[in-house]
Amino acid sequence: MELSGSKILITGGSSGIGKAIALMAIGKGAEVLITGRDGAKLEKVAREIGASFVHADVSKESDIQKTFDWVKENWKNHLDVLINNAGHGYRKKMEDVEWQDFENVFQINVYGAALMAKYATQIFKVANKGNIVNIASTAALKGYAGGTVYSASKFALRGMTQCWQAELRPFNIRVILINPSEVTTAFAQKDRIERPEAAHKLSSKEIAHATLSSLEMDNRGFVPELTIWATNTF
Ligand SMILES: NC(=O)c1ccc[n+]([C@@H]2O[C@H](COP(=O)([O-])OP(=O)(O)OC[C@H]3O[C@@H](n4cnc5c(N)ncnc54)[C@H](OP(=O)(O)O)[C@@H]3O)[C@@H](O)[C@H]2O)c1
Numbered sequence: 001m002e003l004s005g006s007k008i009l010i011t012g013g014s015s016g017i018g019k020a021i022a023l024m025a026i027g028k029g030a031e032v033l034i035t036g037r038d039g040a041k042l043e044k045v046a047r048e049i050g051a052s053f054v055h056a057d058v059s060k061e062s063d064i065q066k067t068f069d070w071v072k073e074n075w076k077n078h079l080d081v082l083i084n085n086a087g088h089g090y091r092k093k094m095e096d097v098e099w100q101d102f103e104n105v106f107q108i109n110v111y112g113a114a115l116m117a118k119y120a121t122q123i124f125k126v127a128n129k130g131n132i133v134n135i136a137s138t139a140a141l142k143g144y145a146g147g148t149v150y151s152a153s154k155f156a157l158r159g160m161t162q163c164w165q166a167e168l169r170p171f172n173i174r175v176i177l178i179n180p181s182e183v184t185t186a187f188a189q190k191d192r193i194e195r196p197e198a199a200h201k202l203s204s205k206e207i208a209h210a211t212l213s214s215l216e217m218d219n220r221g222f223v224p225e226l227t228i229w230a231t232n233t234f
Contacts (some may be wrong), residue, residue, distance in 0.1 A: 001131065001219055003212060005030030007075050009067070011058050012086030013051060014042040015194060016185030017135060020204030021083060023049045028212065031075075035086070036065055038161030058086045067121050068119045077147055081131040081215060082120035084113040088137075089153070090188050091146030101149045109153035114160055121168065129172040129219065134161050138181045138227060155197060158225075165224055170206050174222035176214050180207045181229045200232040 008025050012018040013034025022032045032051040036042040039055040046053035054070045056063035071079055088108045092101060117132050123129025139147055140154035161177040168175055183202045184195040197203045207229055214223040 001080065001215055001217075003216060007032045007033075007071075007073065007078055008044055008081040008083065009033045009035075009079060009120070010083040010085055011056075011112070013053075014038065014045045016187060017180065017191075017204045017207045018083070018085040019045055019049070020208040021085065022051050024205070024212055025210040031182050033067075033070065033075075035063075041104065059107035060082075064112070064115050064119060067116075069124075073124070077123050077126075079120060079123045079130065081133065082116060083135065083193055084116055084134045084157075085133075085135045086112065087135065087137075087187070088121060089138040092149060093146060097148050104157070105149050105153045108154045109150075110156045110160070112117075113157055115169075117160075117164060121164075122172065124168070125160030126172050128172075131215055131216070132164065132168075132173065132175045133208070134158075134175070134177050135211075136161070136177050136179050136231075138179050140177070140179055141227065161225070172219065175221070176223055177225040178207065178211055178214070179225065179227040180210075181227075183207060188204060200230060202230045204229060 008030050010018045010022050011082055013022045014036035022034050025032050032146050034046055035054050035056040037057045042053050054067045056067045069071040088105050134157050135166045136157045137154045140158040143151045163173055164175045183204055184198055186192045186194045
């Protein structure tokens, strides 16, 4: 697809990977709408990078509806790409896991992503084209100590991606799963402050590049799943 002139909705676009994708897409001439929970941070970042914004939490269906109301009103229901990027997670020992941990993480990484995709699909089916990108993780491919809740949520996102690929491919809707390895963002940081770039770790830019390159491929093809590793992790 041609990114220039396209309309892209990114959940969680106010920091880290979502912000980097937004910035790179705007640089390529796309119109971008970002969402997030911290309204002040969201507005500041949106103004900085030239994106539109809707203050919305993907774990609330009313906020998801509010986001798509914005798309209807401002973009006349024209949407080319949904990027399900907002995500939450933390490590917890198996014996300490509580019911609420699953609620906290699945509401964002699984239920929110699915409902965002549902509303986007309603638009894409009318247009007979569209793109959904799910930002999962290498935790969607392999479990690890302390990963019961987060890894389960990303395995679920990967499973849903495969379901949507089967269901939506006949409607020219491409569904792409991106699995980043560790990226130096504010993710899982208690203070929510972005970590400085490190030579041996991925930055958000590599994930933005992988995501947008996958989208830029001509619509006759699509990348079902892409995993990104750091070259020098040791
Ligand atoms: N960093 C890594 O090592 C890594 C590796 C693999 C995969 N990932 C995945 O990459 C995605 C982005 O993570 P990141 O590293 O860029 O993290 P980040 O820097 O913490 O950014 C997360 C973004 O999502 C927003 N967000 C969080 N919960 C939200 C919600 N319920 N509704 C709407 N927005 C929400 C945050 O803003 P607010 O807090 O203001 O809402 C922020 O803009 C996540 O899905 C994560 O699982 C990250």
